[in-house]
Amino acid sequence: MNVSVLYALAAAALFGASTPLAKSLGMGLSPVLLAGLLYLGSGLGLTIVRIVRDRGWRSSGLTAPEWPWLLAAIAFGGVLGPIALMFGLTRTSGATASLMLNLESVLTALLAWLVFKENADRRIVLGMIVIVLGGCVLSWPQENTSAHDWSGPLAVALACLCWAIDNNLTRKVSASDAVFIAGLKGLSAGAVNCVLALAIGAQLPAISTLAPTLLVGFLGYGVSLVLFVLALRGLGSARTGAYFSTAPFLGAALSILMLGESVSWLFWIAAALMALGVWIHLTENHAHEHQHDPLVHSHRHTHDEHHQHEHDFEWDGSEPHSHLHHHAPIRHSHPHFPDIHHRHKH
Template identity: 75%
Template sequence: MNTSVVYALAAAALFGASTPLAKVLGTEVAPVMLAGLLYLGSGVGLLLVRCIRDRGWKPSGLSASEWPWLGGAIVFGGILGPVALMFGLTLTSGATASLMLNLEPVLTALLAWVVFKENADRRIVLGMLAIIAGGVVLSWPSRAQSSVSLSLLGPLAVAFACLCWAIDNNLTRKVSASDALFIAGAKGLLAGLVNCAIALMMGAKIAPLGVLSPTLLIGFLGYGVSLVLFVLALRGLGAARTGAYFSTAPFLGAAISILVLGESVSLLFGVAAAFMIFGVWLHLTERHEHVHLHQPLEHTHRHAHDEHHQHEHEHDEDIPGSVPHSHAHQHHAISHNHPHFPDIHHRHRH
């Protein structure tokens, strides 16, 4: 299995697990404050890990042309998206919101295909639709839960949140070759500060220490580490495919609830599992191959000397080419034929 696929599914599993794990806390933390603390745990935790890894604070390594992409991703994904969702939840039912959230992978894929020109064949589209169908089945309200919202403003706000996160996913794809710890940490820290500030303005109280510590830990794992893996998956798969794999998060979260919390298995869960397994299988068995041209490119990311990295090192860089390493390097124009994804080296038009 492709490593980037593992990253995407692991990101979905960690994010999906964060909901049942937060439920185990059994607290009555206000939803906006809870979201803020989860984001804050991810941002602070990842930036601390980065400082430990680098033995102190080091520059982000982002080029001048990449900062606008990251800034846009933070604004849409870290500020506008969460705020729109919380506003929408006050005007619509949780069941309706759950169904509306299935728009995110759809919008992510549409933006990737239409605006950013990622390639997509029928197999990938069908796989994405199957995964989304599984998400719709899984979040479909039962008769006891179903309710009709009288206001269109709530669902529209949730749909706008999905659009914000779809934009965030595609903008983050543009900087996915850079340091994933910095990207995910910066997004989490800002989102956490904004959501906590909004919660305090709404009258929410800061959670007690006994609740704060596990909440921050869940945020670090379920939002932070998950986002790092998501960025690594974007690097290797592109936005549409990563978004499709990540949309399995509700199913994986439900599976964890069944295994860990002992919740009952419903018929809808089995149907959703069948749809999602079929969709993931379609993606895993994809083979996209044709003659393609690599344009000259200069960037920085972790790599070994494979068919796309045949450059020489400077005299002071005594690094074997087979060992993964990171530095600024150039790619010369090359034309060849091999199976590939729309990763950071294959974002050509079709």
């Protein structure tokens, strides 16, 4: 299995677990403050990890053209997205919200295909249609269910749109340091949301609630995002979103087991449709003859068929390693994803 697939699945597992945990911890907290604390835990934790890893503070390595993409991604994914999700969680069940999050993969793929011109073949499109049907079933109003109305699922859907935009923008900088990208997102989004929440009258919770909330944020938002960026680097936006859409199933299961939430027959129909859509995505295979244009960039790599270059420094033979390197033009055919080396037209 491609290691990027494992990154995506691990990211999904951590984020899926964070949804019911955030709902449980956030009882009594404003949605804005809860979103801020989760991202603050992500940013603080990853900043500490980066300082320890690099034995001090180092430059991010991002180029000037990459900064606008990253800042826009922070605005959509780190500020608007979590606020919409936390609002939605106050008006729908954790299990329903968890499954609604499958729409993120659909919207990510649609944006990647239509706006950013990433390849999406018939299986990707078919899988998206099936997942959308599942989301429609899940959003259908049910009588005698006070915890379920249109506003909750619509807010979660808005959060999915924000994160879909974030995913495609982050893909533009995915070759850079994933820990820095995720850490900056967490610090920026956490600071903005916490300041906004405190300004409108929210109060920080007791340490007994604050500490586990920050920890959930570090694991479910921070470490998960690092793994997601690594997956974007190797799979592209649409495919990473497809694998990441397994997250809601874990979140839904935890909501049922931990929070004791009841589910209707519509929930199981939606789950079956979404599972089918995910399976269609995961079984997609893409191979054809393609052209690699000249490219110069820096990222962690091994000397595979795409990295047959010389070194202008003394190299001890260790792999993987990271440095600025040049890709010569090459034409060949093999199964591939739209990763950082395969962003060609079809």
